[in-house]
Amino acid sequence: MADKKLRLAVLMAGACGGCDMAIVDISETLVDVLPSLEVVFWAPTVADVKYKDLEAMPDKSVDVGLISGMIRLDEHEHMSKVMRAKCNVVVAYGACAAMGGIPGMANMHTKEDIFQTAYFDTFSTDNPDGITPQPHYLMDGKYDLTLPEFYPYVRPIQSVIDVDYFIGGCPPHHSVVLNALVAILKGELPPKGSWITNGKAVCDVCPRNPRNTDEKRELVKEVRRTIEGDPDENKCLLQQGYMCLGPITQGDCGALCTKVNIPCAGCGGPIPGVKDFGLRAISAIASILDNEELVEQIPSPVKLFYRYSLPSSMLGKKVKKA
């Protein structure tokens, strides 16, 4: 560990808290690491340092900043820019920050669609006056109530600031977080712009890889959903027809999902050299299917191949036709 304490800032932008909990899950080891770290900012979860305190810190006075979550609000954008100014190194931490994440699937729908579902179509909704929440509302003629508006779509962190490093995972496994912290403490970081990763695909670390069993790889003759059949626990899921994105996904997790017989859905982010995860996933899967008709059997392909990365893809978002 370094002699000088490393100054660390952790910001939660549009996140679910899972990335913060991944740090908490380091558990008692965290207590051992803490003496090497000076957590100058960890909002809003743990430390009580204020936004304005971070804003008041001298530029470049923080060694490393982790940002989890995506950008949905002006505040997410503003605070990410503050982090960029204050931190020498900024890490897009977790699938949402790095790629937009699961909430990014909202980009397939307009705000109007989402309002219609939430305030009109849902079964238990009681809306006798057919109203929707208003940015500005005067209640009973005297209570002046406002609601902020948010951006119409989700963006990953690098759409608003320069990002030095990316960490995949939804959330990253706590061992990955610990390894990243140790690498940062030791100054053992890859070139800027890289993912902090072991560079291996999920397949490389998956015990089911046919390479380990000397099995011959065959073209996939049927597409199966996880509810179909009972997968052979020692055999590659893809070879059995389950749509596993292990070949395209970084395997820092150690193949957690395939170990419990569930195909990888790509939360780890793209293997090195891949720009658009979904496109590469589509081409990788297409190349191992036995015939074109099988493509029709994949339900909701965009919500499979782009489940974690739609906002960072070339597809972007749904725009309303004029």
Place this chain on the structure above:
Amino acid sequence: MALTKIEINPMTRLEGHGKISIFLDEKGNVDNAFFQVVELRGYERFVQGMPIEEVPRTVSTICGVCRAVHFTASMKASDGVYNVEPTPTARKIRELFFNAHYVEDHAAILYALGFPDFVVGPTANPAERNLIGLVNAVGAETGKLVLKKRYAAVKILEMLGGKPIHPVAALPGGWSKRVTQEERKEIMALAEEMVELGQLTLKIFEDVVLKNPEYVKLVTGDVYKVVTNYLGSVDENDKVAFYDGTQKFVDTNGKEIARFKGKEYLNYISERVLPWSYLKMPYLKQKGWKGVVDGPDTSLYSVGPLPRLNVASGMPTPLAQQAYEKMFDVFGHKPVHNIMGYHWARAIELLCAAENIREIAKDESLCNPDVRSKLGPASEGVGIVEAPRGTLIHHYITDEKGIVEKANLIVATTHNKGPINIAVKRAAQNFIKNGVVNEGLLNMVELAYRPYDLCLACATHALPGHDPLQIDIYDCDGKLYKTLKNF
């Protein structure tokens, strides 16, 4: 009438922020208060078109703190969609898994949110009133011990669920992973750690809170008291049930008013759309919409640890039952309307979940191979669990192939929206008199909603945790007069 408006802004998070707007009358007393929430992430919309079996790992990301609850509720809904019961073994694994989440979550919430208020002190410097301050107060060794014992639960979540946060092993009518005898034995050992954590947690609560008359006043007094109906789940013996049970409503006197299961929730619960908040406000249908008021006639109800204990006639495990009896002895009545009781109930439930795990792990049949059910045509399903924060409802309609066409989710913090609004208003009325805004207001208002463990991540997708607040005070001309901030 010109009203002065005070805004308390919990910090903005995903898709907006919750904020509290307080209006003073001409005398400077509180006329009204609104707890507003800004959230619309659209999960109910964007799960449409997904195969139902992919929904659990997807909706899990509604919240990373409630890491296993949306997953479990939607998995149970997927059983309903295919009209299957989980196999006996899958059911045991799910229960084990879900109880492990309880231990982990309740521990995180108590040690990060509940205890700092008491151990570090409710009026202490907010910069120290957090997990780190708590560790400083109790010492690194105790801090480490608690983290280590909590980790036992995280380990089980990973072992059974694939990922420790946002798990993946759900299958309609089953579970994707079989448990080995070695794993079962490991879980048995981990269960002992967790039972110890439960006992330690209750002991800390008793030592720190119950032996301090000031705190006892805070816990049993009238400032933090909201009188509502209660909703929780019970088993066939009317004991608190986490993973599965019958949902039971009691009124403000503790008298049972309704029971329901599955889709019947629609007969009892309506969610009112409000023009001033993105979060809908649920109420008890039978009593009709009566607005944001508490008391014997209210149609609002609360959910979570305290309501669960209020609704049931006891705990299903021996050690937790003892603690349950002690709690109601101290309060001397049932139901308990004092919201600080939420923390106590949370500690009792932590112990109960650990005891549940110990019981399930003893059963060798946990390792049986039957973890998958044969599925029929798909249609519609409702999954209800008691999340740590309260009753959670997931409802899906699919086509015959199990592709989601419609979804409806009612999360715990949503049920509590009305009661939280009242708790905040009451605290404001207590601490703002004649236009004097006490600096302590910030924390007192925080204290008013912290017991509910606002999972705005679920309801509004802000993180439950320390909620930074901003109070803006305007004079009668609408000019900014003063700002109090804790972030």
